[in-house]
Amino acid sequence: MEPIKIGLCGLGTVAQGTLEVLRRNQSEIERRVGSPVKVTCAGVRTDKPDVDLSGIRVERDMLAVATAADVDIVVELIGGTDLALKLVMAAIEAGKGVVTANKALIAIHGNEIFAAAQARGVMVAFEAAVAGGIPIIKAIREGLSANRIQWLAGIINGTGNFILTEMSEKGRAFDEVLAEAQALGYAEADPTFDVEGIDAAHKLTILASIAFGVPLQFDACYTEGIGALTPADVANADQLGYKIKHLGVAKRTGGGIELRVHPTLMPKNRLLSNVNGVLNALQVQGDAVGPTTYTGPGAGGEPTASAVVADIVDVARTLTADPLNRVPHLAFHADALGGEPILSIDQIHSAYYLRLQVADTPGVLSQITKRLGDHAISIESIVQKQVQDPHDSVPVVLLTGVVKEADMNAALAEIEALESVLEPAVKIRVESLV
Numbered sequence: 001m002e003p004i005k006i007g008l009c010g011l012g013t014v015a016q017g018t019l020e021v022l023r024r025n026q027s028e029i030e031r032r033v034g035s036p037v038k039v040t041c042a043g044v045r046t047d048k049p050d051v052d053l054s055g056i057r058v059e060r061d062m063l064a065v066a067t068a069a070d071v072d073i074v075v076e077l078i079g080g081t082d083l084a085l086k087l088v089m090a091a092i093e094a095g096k097g098v099v100t101a102n103k104a105l106i107a108i109h110g111n112e113i114f115a116a117a118q119a120r121g122v123m124v125a126f127e128a129a130v131a132g133g134i135p136i137i138k139a140i141r142e143g144l145s146a147n148r149i150q151w152l153a154g155i156i157n158g159t160g161n162f163i164l165t166e167m168s169e170k171g172r173a174f175d176e177v178l179a180e181a182q183a184l185g186y187a188e189a190d191p192t193f194d195v196e197g198i199d200a201a202h203k204l205t206i207l208a209s210i211a212f213g214v215p216l217q218f219d220a221c222y223t224e225g226i227g228a229l230t231p232a233d234v235a236n237a238d239q240l241g242y243k244i245k246h247l248g249v250a251k252r253t254g255g256g257i258e259l260r261v262h263p264t265l266m267p268k269n270r271l272l273s274n275v276n277g278v279l280n281a282l283q284v285q286g287d288a289v290g291p292t293t294y295t296g297p298g299a300g301g302e303p304t305a306s307a308v309v310a311d312i313v314d315v316a317r318t319l320t321a322d323p324l325n326r327v328p329h330l331a332f333h334a335d336a337l338g339g340e341p342i343l344s345i346d347q348i349h350s351a352y353y354l355r356l357q358v359a360d361t362p363g364v365l366s367q368i369t370k371r372l373g374d375h376a377i378s379i380e381s382i383v384q385k386q387v388q389d390p391h392d393s394v395p396v397v398l399l400t401g402v403v404k405e406a407d408m409n410a411a412l413a414e415i416e417a418l419e420s421v422l423e424p425a426v427k428i429r430v431e432s433l434v
């Protein structure tokens, strides 16, 4: 089958993540799209010897990628609003699909970009532009399309949240944490965009537009950053029972839309108060669904690439699939559904909480731990409750390490057969995923 051909522009944090994810998940992506997806051409200004570009044609002239015959979808990951605008407009003009992670570009020039794309009949996808890996554009634009959205609010700059978290939890200095965020690939090329709230304002502009159905109006967004916050403010807020978070808020009122980005005190027990580090989180209130919450990594190479590649899949489907079947019903194409078996419950792995009712006699604990040890089950903690009357039975509560459920059941069968174990064990799985 003919591959979908990708022209990748830029070779920075997000582009490298995109190359890696496309390579690693090549066959999974092909099963979703219905055709192979291949990076054929890379627009690269400066070589990076540690990035493997084997089998990829390197193009020095970025704009040439937009018109290249060996490119179906142009992926813009250079950032900025000058060359990036020219590149995206040239790609649209050439009839190519476009994927971009560039929120500045969409917030400022999105109205003209989408008009051109509409006229030319091509798709411009920008999921990575807002809240990195969280599929928030898709959630609002498709998943919530039944609703009149009343408001949305969230932490939408990973660098800023990382800085505030490290300052408040570890007392670290602003400049030192910012330098770390830059080294980790979270920050914008000009980090004042993160610190002064401009990046969050770009994202909030985009969110308000898709939530409320208004044109993109970046200039109308009130913007205040975190640069003026001091450790003293953070400590004072803490004493009062609050966290300080940098929030974007877009809210419909009777008289118009509030569109604002600024530091905010929030009670410590609120969900958003506990979203830390590079994580982003958004709450969206629809009139039918009520409040909904979305959280995940807001920046970083592979998390952002997750959104870029999802957009590539979406655009590729518009190029290849039968219009009646653009999104396969089961996400993968019907003839590409796999044969991985579903495991029976005794084949799963889990940690366990066990409660055993035992006779209060010497040696009972060692009999139990021996049976667990025989099945290579480690004990993370053990609590034996005290009783008043020496003839009473006592509960023993154990937390185990992760083990195959069949092994746990075998050990429990032996434990329950012990004379000193008086009742069937209570076994509750301890989940470490959530």
Ligand SMILES: NC(=O)c1ccc[n+]([C@@H]2O[C@H](COP(=O)([O-])OP(=O)(O)OC[C@H]3O[C@@H](n4cnc5c(N)ncnc54)[C@H](O)[C@@H]3O)[C@@H](O)[C@H]2O)c1
Pocket (backbone or CB within 6 Å): 009, 010, 011, 012, 013, 014, 015, 044, 045, 046, 062, 077, 078, 079, 080, 083, 101, 102, 103, 104, 128, 129, 132, 185, 186, 187, 188, 189, 298, 299, 300, 301, 304
């Ligand atoms: N880093 C993240 O976590 C993240 C998350 C979401 C969105 N984004 C967005 O993704 C885009 C890329 O971000 P990044 O972090 O990968 O940036 P980066 O600075 O790591 O990479 C940018 C790449 O583009 C190239 N480039 C920049 N200007 C160029 C020019 N004029 N001509 C030719 N090449 C040029 C650079 O050489 C570099 O290879 C930006 O729009 C950014 O806002 C980044």
Ligand SMILES: N[C@@H](CCO)C(=O)O
Pocket (backbone or CB within 6 Å): 129, 130, 131, 132, 156, 157, 158, 159, 160, 186, 187, 188, 194, 199, 298, 299, 300
């Ligand atoms: N600099 C941005 C990248 C993700 O958009 C952030 O820290 O959130």
Ligand code: NA
Pocket (backbone or CB within 6 Å): 127, 128, 129, 130, 131, 132, 133, 134, 135, 136, 137, 307
């Ligand atoms: Na996103």
